[in-house]
Amino acid sequence: MKHLIILGDGMADHPVERLGGKTLLQYASTPAMDQLAREGRCGILTTIPEGFEPGSEVANTAILGYDLSQVYEGRGPLEAASIGYEMEPDDLALRCNLITLEDRKILNHHGGHLGTEDGHVLIHQLQEELGSDVVKFLPGIQYRHLLIIKGGSKYIECTAPHDHPGEPWRERLVKPIEGMEDFHEDQRMTPRETADLLNYLIERSHTILENYPLNLSRKAHGKPMANSIWPWGGGYRPHMLTLEDQYPQVKSGAVISAVDLIRGIGHYAGLDIIKVPGATGLYNTNYDGKCRAAIEALKKTDFVFLHIEASDEAGHDGDLDLKLRTIESLDQHIVEPILWEVARWDEPVCVALLPDHPTPVELRTHVAEPVPFAFWYKGMEPDSVQTFDEEACAKGAYGHLYLSQFMYEFMKY
Ligand SMILES: [Zn+2]
Structure with a gap:
């Protein structure tokens, strides 16, 4: 089994009055994410350890299974x-x-x-x-x-x-x-x-x-x-075991992100950094290029971490319409083509979809609240969750996971 994490930075949010009390993930049109949740198994995940600020570098390091108190050395080394x-x-x-x-x-x-x-x-x-x-x-x-x-x-x-x-x-x-x-x-x-x-x-x-x-x-x-x-x-130089050292099924892997901190985490996790032309980290980022790069990387390696920054930036700008658009773009230009592609492969791929933290448009900053996640592979026995959002995923088979439990469960597949 190969593994792919699709991470929409800051994508989770709070219910918004203007959207009839729905969150952005509930309101946006996201048929591919919903398919992934419907055919997969879901939960919510705490990504920020006690005593840490809800920074992207903290959340992403925890999602990759590392104990922050052991490995976190600050931004400089990343x-x-x-x-x-x-x-x-x-x-x-x-x-x-x-x-x-x-x-x-x-x-x-x-x-x-x-x-x-x-x-x-x-x-x-x-x-x-x-x-x-x-x-x-x-x-x-x-x-x-x-x-x-x-x-x-x-x-x-x-x-x-x-x-x-x-x-x-x-x-x-x-x-x-x-x-x-x-x-x-x-x-x-x-x-x-x-x-x-x-x-x-x-x-x-x-x-x-x-x-x-x-x-x-x-x-x-x-x-x-x-x-x-x-x-x-x-x-100082972080003492991080690579993913290869920890998970026998990972012989090699890659990280795709426009954000230097995320690339840095990937490097210490032993992943190759793949740079995609036109990947800006903003709403006009090169989604199709990143999607193609992820699929190509997945053909050659066992583990790909695909990080998309755009919804976090829209959250920081407090721009509701733009953030909705970034979520729909992620659905249409990343999740949908990837599901379509890997469903045809002989070698099965387990896909994880999640944000690293909420960046609520009404707060314009990160918060340390749990985020929804879904695991999916073709033919998986699904739970009862029908849509990918904060509320629905909380009722999923995994319930509420903490920090490195996410990677532990993901790599069981
Ligand atoms: Zn983030």
Whole structure:
């Protein structure tokens, strides 16, 4: 049996008055998802462990069966994997935003929606002026880059810049975790030394970038300058067993996602990262290309994780109509052709369909509530669930599963 997970990021929702008290999954026209639920077995799943924020990286790691308290190292190491940087055992990897500082405050977390090309120019300049055996700047996408500190300590407090727009930036500089200032790990600097180095790099980057021609030209055109780095989300190389190591039926696998964090999780899980041209993570993403890529990957491997970001973005925008459209697109352009295709194969494929967390349009942010899921393969003995939605799946054969129970049950097929 081969295995395919189709994950619609943030697709679950709350009942909405404008939709007659229905959730979006209940309201949208989703014949293929409903077929999958009707012919398969369903349940609901808690994806966020106690004590964790409902982030996509947390939920997706849990869905793949990992214990977050053992493997979660923050965004930096995921970023590293997604851009193809193999972390060394003594590396500290941090997400390195290019942001705008103005009037002593954090104006934004994205440098005025910096493009990838401009981002690369600035990161290369920083590497040239500040790079060393210890400090390495690596280019990523748009405003999202990577900073490696060789021998850096992860026991520091950094600020996620998107959570603190408008706040004085000097008050948000890096600090060692209280009580651990001089904590000693083999081959590593102390948290205090790490924080001092990072703060030095922030100050120096601000001076360099503020006077860099590309930024002067942005300023002249009335655009915000990407005039400082902002490192956060630091961690070490995760100790994750690959899926191959854990499940004998998985000899190889692949991840398909437009989102760097998801690609990073896939990399540490031992999956090949497949990049699909035109996959944007937005409503106009290349659904057909991703669907074809998933089918092709499934022919060659045993396990495919297909992640579609669009409904989460629509949820964050609070755009009800757009989110409905992303759900219907997923149904029509992904679920339907995949069911049609794999039903004709000799080798059976078990398909799982689920969101990672709800991103309710009326809240515009993630919540840590259980999500509906369905397992399906051709000829499966179904339960009584007739439609794929939050309410119906709760009455499914699996009831309420938690975290790694999902993968455990899925891989029994
Ligand atoms: Zn998500």
